[in-house]
Amino acid sequence: MTQQEAPVRKITVACDVNGYPAEFLAAPHQSLLEALREAMGLTGTKEGCNDGNCGACTVALDGRIVDSCLVLAAEADGKRVDTIEGMAPPNGLHPLQQAFLEEAALQCGICTPGFLVAAKALLEREPEPDEHRIRLWLAGNLCRCTGYDKIVRAVQRASSEMSKPAPAGGA
């Protein structure tokens, strides 16, 4: 085995990840998914297919949800990336995370981060989507365990929790 100079020049990528500045070196071919998982240690974003068909790697890029396996790491330069690791407020859970627990909306849990990130983007745009709208929005995220029933119910539950007026004195 020989340890030579790596044959490809890496690119410096500077972006905002979950509200904090991040800087890393990316090979030109490297996906944002790989950079998040390998360079930044953010393994909450999952790889299910690496070809944009399962949604397990869903993150928000400048507020728009993307399959991070289909985005080059270099494309994140200067942008904001939101992953599952940035979803919960300090010392708490996002209402969607809480609703997924209450509704038993996960079994194996591998698709859960992708669903949560996608559902959060939906509720930020449309606070009270109907069942069909939820199903349509989440159709890019595959779950093999649940049959989606409890996932849809969890999103409905979070939607109604988030639409309630904040309790007096609450955060």
Added chain:
Amino acid sequence: MPITLRAHTGGEARLEVPGATLRALVRNLDERCPGVRERLVHPDDPDRLMPGLAAVVDGEPTNMGLLTPLGEDSEVHFLPAIAGGA
């Protein structure tokens, strides 16, 4: 008896055989139907069933192999274990 063993039992599908344990039953069965024991018992371990074979006693599979105790009117089935898995 599974079809695959009926050559040893003269074609009989059901036999009444005494035995307080599965091991004793197999011993007694072998006296009546010579050769059947070596189809039922593990070649290296006389307390174990042949790999690939399961015994169902009174409706439930055994978990003690040939040491399984039998009752007066116990019903024993020898079945192929579920193959798969490789």
Added chain:
Amino acid sequence: MTTTTDRPAQQFNVVGTRPIRHDGVDKVLGRAQYGADLKLPGLIHGAVLRSPHAHAVIKRVDAAKAAAAHGVFAVITGEDMPVSASELLDMGEEVTDLRWMSERIMARGKAVYKGHPVAAVAAVDQNAALEALKLIEVDYEPLPAVISLEDAMAPGAVVIHDDLVGDHLGEKARGTNVAEHTRIEFGDPDAAFEQAAHVLERTYTISRAHQGYIEPHSATAFWSPDGKLAVWTTTQAPFGVRSNLAQVLKLPVSAVKVTPMEIGGGFGGKIQLYLEPLAAVLSKKAARPVKMVMDRKSVFDATGPGPGGQVTVKMGVDANGAIVAATADIRYMAGAYPGSSISAASVGVFACYKVPNLRIDAYDVVINMSKTAAYRAPGTPQAAFASESLVSELCERIGMSPMDFHLLNAAEEGDRRPDGPIFPRVGNKACMEAIRDSAHFQSALQREGPDGKLRGRGMASGFWNGIGNRSSVTINVNDDGVVSLVEGNPDIGGTRATIAMQAAEILGLPAEDVHPAVVDTDAIGYNDLTAGSRTTYASGQAAIEAARLVVEEMKKRMALVWETDPENVEFENGVFRNKVAPDQRFAFKQAAGKLGQTGGPVAKTGSVNVRGSGGGSFAAHLVDVEVDPETGKTQVIRYTAAQDAGKAVHPSYVEGQFQGGAAQGVGWALNEEYYTDEDGVMLNSSFLDYRMPTALDLPMLDTIIVETPNANHPFGVRGIGETSIVPPAPAVANAIADAIGARLYQTPMNPARVMEALAAKRNGANGR
């Protein structure tokens, strides 16, 4: 979400409630560590070179250039893998042959399925490993691929394994692709058919369908210079991986430690070895830990889907619609090595019915595609697609409602299962009655949908027996009265919660005060795999046993504190009391604080070998579909699943199992298949083209939990994970037939096949 129960309820405090699962917070935060998330000091990465041919002689493998490439630590080929002789191995729920397993993992001399590993590389990173694969030279001599039952079973067929010795009804057979032909027979079905008022026979074709877990396989191994092999893997069977690795790599079992990572779905497909031995041998060569993650295409190409095949069923009934005889001919394609669950299929094909005269022939057939694996109720959905479709068509012909037919013919306590054993108390009829009484069944179906779409309703029943087997659970009592529960079954769908809840019930604690942990194979007694619907049922019994031992020990400790005999100490609802001094009482938490000075820590292990499943779990499903006659597309618009859970420990996760199995069954029914070219190369090996149901493809899935207690479990629990995949495909088939007035005899019932059936109907063909 309904629960029906037929007995005065045993009183429970925890069992039957819906606490938040213990591992839930980690999973919604993205903190749970799945196989691919593992990082270790000095970790390097492996990749596999796979055969592009389904059947080919491997004439030469030259890995010299790859071994010398930048960043490469090790290269292995078939020559690096130990050779194994034929030996039957007990896999917990199934048996397999060591030799076939060994050859399947890495080809030696011949590739027998597309995707068959030929070589593997470990390199500094994934990219370097993939680049190095391109430098490995392999000369193949392609052979004709055997990819259908017809090819495989024809006289003069190309024989895939020259040395395969088939077992054909007890006779040894050579030069064959039929590894096994079995028969179950009782009564005289042929004579009974002669006497029957009505007889119907049909042949059905069922597609290969993949388990479709979202997490690809992954394994990391470190073979230490001291001879110990540590493996971190995403598996349903850590102890199975341990023993299989020991067998394949010729190691003592105790030299191998397997740490189960969080597992992203399995459904039976994560039991066999795939990457583990390759990572191990690479690690030995590289003297580094090696991580391997499979890509999705290889998951489809080279891991086991459930087998496809052909099932012919024949059923005769008397003038009242009572079954007088039934026969089945089941032919499954096992893939490149024997073993396709034909024996389970033989049990399941008619298990829902009383059949006085019966014959079931089953054939396990080898073809040049990846070795199939267990897939949720292995072998049974395929067989039930045939038998439950046949029942529905037979009912049409004799003018009897399928509900009446099921209720009349349902196997119950005392009836004989097709393979011989007699059913104990089971919930077969109870599930049907639950469906009959459901709002769904009672509602009238609006037969015309929007835009000329056609609606129909169908039902089907299903059975899976499940297993018990070996489990160990250890409970450690902490000073604060919270207990840790150590278990060895990977948690795929909430079993940390369901096992912990059963211990909590005995200990009088809330579920939250039992902290479950799934640990490695050195840290807990033997546990059989997470499969066979056994985990909640059997490991739950180990937890109950451990909790009882904890209570007994703590009674002795309280007797010391109260200076009385242990017999005087009783424990009820979480409180220890002195019977002779009723004011002396300690809640469990208070008592836990007294363990230090009364003899030290309390840590107890419950170990069980649970015999059988207690009769298995029956289900009945009802489905409404809407078929677009313009496109042939079928949409499921309403679904109700009823199944016997014995006693639902955590009803939400019981419902989840019913719903998840229903969704997989609907996928199998409508879309899922391996589409291959004539050389056996799968053409749809991505989630784009292998179309699993999305959220948009399904409606809400209503569930009815039926509770017919299981005498084999202290709380009456039944294993429930698998049955739910059995009824959906035939229920959907029956609903489509109801909608369009024509029958489909093949899965998937995709738009093209529905259009064909509609065209055939227009052209006056009836059925086939």
